[in-house]
Ligand SMILES: Nc1ncnc2c1ncn2[C@@H]1O[C@H](COP(=O)(O)OP(=O)(O)OP(=O)(O)O)[C@@H](O)[C@H]1O
């Protein structure tokens with residue numbers, strides 16, 4: 001019983017901070033410079049990690065798909081399968097999860113530290129809303145950065161999938177690309193990017209929310225970062241399903 | 250004038266048990282109390298950072314405790330607050346730290362902001378640090394920057410949470426002198442919270458002694474000294 005109450009309380013707090021962030025969206029003009037800075041923090045600085053992860057993702061996807069379909073399905077479908085799988089599902093989700101680990105925890109630690117060192121109080125006493133000053137730039141930046149990272153992840157993954165199937169002799173690159181292009185639907189790509197945008201909101205908001213919830217004491221900030229990443233990851237998977245049903249269902 | 254009535258704040262236990270106090274314009278009020286007695290909680294509740302369980306606070310007849318965000322914002326333009334650990338924004342330079350509240354609430358030109366930042370840094374006797382980040386400053390310098398940030402927009406009431414704690418005796422003395430001069434110069438209402446009796450004797454026009462969740466004594470410094478209470482004598486023994 002206790003645990004349900006606290007889950008609902010937490011969900012309520014989370015939703016209410018999303019709502020407050022929306023309200024302050026009207027003052028977005030004041031935070032333009034911060035948004036650019038955050039896109040750099042969240043997007044550009046996550047690039048190496050995202051490229052590395054998606055390279056292996058693409059290779060695994062190609063080899064696994066080939067293994068599963070080899071005896072039943074013509075290999076022209078390999079490129080199509082890998083490209084679709086990456087664009088619709090693997091690209092956005094893996095990018096979301098990886099960035100949640102890196103950025104969600106970073107945001108929670110940063111804001112949590114501000115909380116315990118009274119910097120949040122200082123903002124409030126100056127009449128500056130932390131939602132406008134801290135939440136908006138991060139959430140908006142992540143919302144923009146995640147689709148961009150996902151496009152790069154998609155390209156890297158599909159390319160590496162192609163390379164690996166070519167050089168391991170599964171299917172040469174001409175067959176692979178022909179398959180990928182033949183069955184390409186713009187909806188697959190854009191649906192995936194919309195999901196990525198939603199994941200950006202989820203992971204940044206989660207970092208902001210648990211950062212603000214940080215309690216004093218030695219455990220405080222560490223606990224917040226853990227909660228931020230766990231919650232973001234679960235919500236990303238949940239929304240991956242929900243949005244998948246809405247977009248592709 | 251700041252009016253505090255029957256203020257009650259409970260965390261896991263009662264911290265403030267119904268305190269009332271009037272803070273007069275242009276006085277230098279020092280709130281004394283042991284560590285953990287609720288001094289920080291008291292001033293944070295007065296400025297609306299902590300919601301009281303009961304009671305009322307009004308600043309120049311604007312209610313802080315009734316929960317109207319617009320009202321609170323109006324009251325806060327008259328409030329400066331220097332936090333115990335300075336609470337400078339780590340990601341901003343000294344200049345940006347001081348300029349932030351100026352940019353937020355007043356329509357000033359770039360030059361006016363620059364001048365105001367420069368002036369408030371002069372008042373705290375710090376120069377040439379505008380481009381540094383908080384991490385590059387010493388503890389005493391941070392306190393000064395925090396004071397500069399709080400006075401830059403010329404609020405009527407300035408709160409100081411333990412301005413001399415955590416500094417070496419020499420720096421503490423400098424800050425004490427600085428606050429005394431500053432108070433005379435800008436004719437504001439200063440409210441400081443401390444357990445440093447040397448500081449109190451030097452600056453206070455009035456003392457409020459917080460003990461057991463209530464104000465045990467409110468009055469002049471010499472009256473406070475005359476009180477025949479062991480704890481107060483302990484204060485003297487420690488500090489003189
Ligand atoms: N946000 C909070 N949540 C729970 N308890 C708190 C909170 N803030 C303060 N307290 C408790 O209230 C009591 C008073 O704290 P406060 O910080 O006001 O003390 P203080 O008089 O300022 O002490 P110090 O001189 O050490 O700063 C302490 O027991 C503290 O643990």
Ligand SMILES: [Mg+2]
Nearest residue numbers: 288289333410
């Ligand atoms: Mg304190």
